[in-house]
Amino acid sequence: MDIWGQRGSDIRLEWGPEGVCVLGGDCAVLIIVDVLSFCTTTDLVLGNGGRVLPVRWRDHRGEQAAKERSAILTGENEWTLRPSSVIEIPSGTLLALPSPNGATLCDAAATTGAEVLAGCLRNASAVAAHAAGLADGRPIGVIPAGERWGIDMHTETKTFGPLRPCVEDHLGAGAIVAAPSDYGRLSAEARLAAIAAKVTDVGEALAECSSGRELAAAGHGNDVTLAARLDTSSTVPVLRKGILEDS
Numbered sequence: 001m002d003i004w005g006q007r008g009s010d011i012r013l014e015w016g017p018e019g020v021c022v023l024g025g026d027c028a029v030l031i032i033v034d035v036l037s038f039c040t041t042t043d044l045v046l047g048n049g050g051r052v053l054p055v056r057w058r059d060h061r062g063e064q065a066a067k068e069r070s071a072i073l074t075g076e077n078e079w080t081l082r083p084s085s086v087i088e089i090p091s092g093t094l095l096a097l098p099s100p101n102g103a104t105l106c107d108a109a110a111t112t113g114a115e116v117l118a119g120c121l122r123n124a125s126a127v128a129a130h131a132a133g134l135a136d137g138r139p140i141g142v143i144p145a146g147e148r149w150g151i152d153m154h155t156e157t158k159t160f161g162p163l164r165p166c167v168e169d170h171l172g173a174g175a176i177v178a179a180p181s182d183y184g185r186l187s188a189e190a191r192l193a194a195i196a197a198k199v200t201d202v203g204e205a206l207a208e209c210s211s212g213r214e215l216a217a218a219g220h221g222n223d224v225t226l227a228a229r230l231d232t233s234s235t236v237p238v239l240r241k242g243i244l245e246d247s
Contacts, residue, residue, distance in 0.1 A: 033176065044087060
């Protein structure tokens, strides 16, 4: 009996890379949710007519290589993981975007054979509707990425600590599950996230949670504001041949 795969449910939810592993083998669609900030930044890039190459997070050397690859692909260096940095990114840009959570999980999910989407609060309903169409009655897995203990984006030493379940990704995943779609039966994990999203002021929660406070303390409060704008986008990032493109 497969306990961890949440079989018997049409919509399933589990965290991080382990979630990809346990749900990927049986789900037709995997939705990666990294609200602060990979999936939000991806939504904005695609909304401007660009595309995103998810780059796995490894170590300092891997991070530097990703930056160099990004410069080659885009011809520019000013675009980063921060949502506010890509608001005016030119149409046609292919941006290589490394992150320890969303980008890494998109790349991992691609190995499962499932269709891979990138979701956030901004595009929750659009992603939910597209996932339901792709799944065509087969199971859908929603993967809140979570954060990582021990990662400091402002230092040269890049570590990859244990998973930290976080408010923003729980609410982002819940908003996708709660969106009006003919999903069928929800697992307990998915149902709990949906309830949380329905009864929470997401803007207030993102501003008050640890991840939001961290960004605000670094002077990036506008990134939190951009990420909290529920259902303001119709963009659906779909992973095709390793690149996230609008559906």
